[in-house]
Amino acid sequence: MKRPGTPRPDPATFIQANLPISPVPSIPEIRLHTAGPASGLWRLAGRGEADPPPYWAYPWAGGAVLARHLLDRPETVAGRRVLDFGAGSGLVAIAAAKAGARAVTAVDIDVNAVAAIGLNAALNDVHIAAAATDIIDGPPPEETDLLLVGDLFYDPALALRAMAFVRRCQAGGIEVLIGDPERAHLPHRELNRIASHTVVDFGAGRGPVQAGVYSLV
Known part of the structure; x- marks a missing residue:
């Protein structure tokens, strides 16, 4: 669940630290920061852990x-x-x-x-x-x-x-x-x-x- 009062992290810093870089399936010419199971995206979005992940992360x-x-x-x-x-x-x-x-x-x-x-x-x-x-x-x-x-x-x-x-x-x-x-x-x-x-x-x-x-x- 979301922890009230927790400040949101800087987006760029969070993405670099928690979304690993990988080639895009079907498009190996392009690499992206892509979310994984342990990325903890809810912390960046200011949502609860059970909320849907943001679209930009995949x-x-x-x-x-x-x-x-x-x-x-x-x-x-x-x-x-x-x-x-x-x-x-x-x-x-x-x-x-x-x-x-x-x-x-x-x-x-x-x-x-x-x-x-x-x-x-x-x-x-x-x-x-x-x-x-x-x-x-x-x-x-x-x-x-x-x-x-x-x-x-x-x-x-x-x-x-x-x-x-x-x-x-x-x-x-x-x-x-x-x-x-x-x-x-x-x-x-x-x-x-x-x-x-x-x-x-x-x-x-x-x-x-x-x-x-x-x-x-």
Whole structure:
């Protein structure tokens, strides 16, 4: 259980001390700080020990399939300004930078995720501008050519808001690519599947899944 009155540790210091570095399954070109059974993430999040772990601490299939796709098809991002939306660990942003993107920005609402993105970017020798901010109900981001969305369709309310945001981005001239292992609320009728890759998914008990890369209809 959560211990009241215990100060939260510095995120970067905690991550370096408690989340070991390992290659991402299916994407050995990228290494991340990844949580293990003894990481004690509840101390960093200020939650109880029985609460769900934060999403940024693990590689999820939606991000993994996008990362694999970008590394295999670097022309997708080469020379472009890329924004990783709901970036989590920064896996997709790192792949975009490695594939030759002109500039990469990663945004997430969790300040601990932003700390992890900074550490993970340094591990992989890439530069990423990371920010803890919520842009989902706002206008299309400026100076962005490509929006990357990994694994945001696990919750019905979030899925609706995410699709409204990516539609605004599309209307504003921004290309959108979505990575997803067919979570329950993925809006198939609004998407074209352009690629498939077998990746490992933390949400499937760390087993392999066939995940897709999608563009908007």
